[in-house]
Amino acid sequence: METKDYIESGILELYVYGLLSETENDEVTAMAFKHPEVKEEIIAIEKAIVNLSSSFSPFLSHSQFEKIKTRLELKHGKVVDLKTRNNWSTYIGWAASVALLIGIGLQYSKLNENNNQIKIIEEQKSKLQETVVTLENKNKSTETVLNVIRDENNTVITLGGQAAAPNAKAKIYWNQQTQVVYVDASGLPEPPKGKVYQIWSLKLKPALTPTSIGLLTNFEASTSKVFAVDKTSGAEAFGITLEPAGGSAAPTMEQLYTLGKV
Known part of the structure; x- marks a missing residue:
C-alpha cells in the first residue's frame, strides 16, 4: 500500500485513539519509523486532539496543557507510546462528557424557560377568561336594566x-x-x-x-x-x-x- 493510501485509510486516527490491536500498533509504529510523512500525520492528528480537548476543558491549566503537549511529541525517532494515547482517549472522553452535561444543562434551562412561559400564558388566559365573564355579567345586567326601564307595562x-x-x-x-x-x-x-x-x-x-x-x-x-x-x-x-x-x-x-x- 502506498504511503498516501495508508494515511487516508483512517488507521492512523484509530492508532492515536488507542483503538488498534497490539499487532496493528506495531505495524503503524514501523510505518512511522520508515516513512516521515506517516510520522508527521500522527503528530498532526495528536495535536488536533490536544486543541480539541483544550477547547472543551476550561479547567485545564496552561502548565498541564504544555506538559501533555510535550509528552505527545515524537522523540528520538519513536512515536508516543500507547499509554499516552490511552490517557488522551480518557481526556477526550472527559471533554465529551463535559460537553454532554453542558448540553443537558442548556436543554434543562430551556425546558424550565418554556414551562415558565406556559405558566404565564395560562395565567394570562385565566385572567382573560375572568374578564370575559365579568363583561358578560355586566352586559346581562345592563340588558336587564334597559329592559326594565323600557317595559311599558x-x-x-x-x-x-x-x-x-x-x-x-x-x-x-x-x-x-x-x-x-x-x-x-x-x-x-x-x-x-x-x-x-x-x-x-x-x-x-x-x-x-x-x-x-x-x-x-x-x-x-x-x-x-x-x-x-x-x-x-x-x-x-x-x-x-x-x-x-x-x-x-x-x-x-x-x-x-x-x-x-x-
Missing part, C-alpha cells in the same frame, strides 16, 4: 327621602300583570357594615300592612344598583328601610329611608 313609583335620610331616593318598577318588581336603588347611600336595605310592599287601608318583598344584598358589589325582588300584588305604596343584616319581621320606622305611593 311597568308602573314606575318614585320613592322620596324620609326623616332618616332626606336626600335618599329610589324607584320601583312594578308590572302589575306579572307582579314582577324591580328596585332602582342608585339614589340610596351605601349601607353601613352589618346593615341591609329591606323593601316593603304596603297596604294602607283599612290599616297599614307592610309585607317584606326582599333584601338588597351585595349592594356595594352591584354596578347598576337595580335589584329584582319578590313579586307582589295589591300594593298601595312601597317603602325601603335600613335593617340589621338578615332583615326584620317588621319595618323599623325610625330607619325608613324612602316611601312612595302607587
Whole structure:
C-alpha cells in the first residue's frame, strides 16, 4: 500500500485513539519509523486532539496543557507510546462528557424557560377568561336594566327621602300583570357594615300592612344598583328601610329611608 493510501485509510486516527490491536500498533509504529510523512500525520492528528480537548476543558491549566503537549511529541525517532494515547482517549472522553452535561444543562434551562412561559400564558388566559365573564355579567345586567326601564307595562313609583335620610331616593318598577318588581336603588347611600336595605310592599287601608318583598344584598358589589325582588300584588305604596343584616319581621320606622305611593 502506498504511503498516501495508508494515511487516508483512517488507521492512523484509530492508532492515536488507542483503538488498534497490539499487532496493528506495531505495524503503524514501523510505518512511522520508515516513512516521515506517516510520522508527521500522527503528530498532526495528536495535536488536533490536544486543541480539541483544550477547547472543551476550561479547567485545564496552561502548565498541564504544555506538559501533555510535550509528552505527545515524537522523540528520538519513536512515536508516543500507547499509554499516552490511552490517557488522551480518557481526556477526550472527559471533554465529551463535559460537553454532554453542558448540553443537558442548556436543554434543562430551556425546558424550565418554556414551562415558565406556559405558566404565564395560562395565567394570562385565566385572567382573560375572568374578564370575559365579568363583561358578560355586566352586559346581562345592563340588558336587564334597559329592559326594565323600557317595559311599558311597568308602573314606575318614585320613592322620596324620609326623616332618616332626606336626600335618599329610589324607584320601583312594578308590572302589575306579572307582579314582577324591580328596585332602582342608585339614589340610596351605601349601607353601613352589618346593615341591609329591606323593601316593603304596603297596604294602607283599612290599616297599614307592610309585607317584606326582599333584601338588597351585595349592594356595594352591584354596578347598576337595580335589584329584582319578590313579586307582589295589591300594593298601595312601597317603602325601603335600613335593617340589621338578615332583615326584620317588621319595618323599623325610625330607619325608613324612602316611601312612595302607587
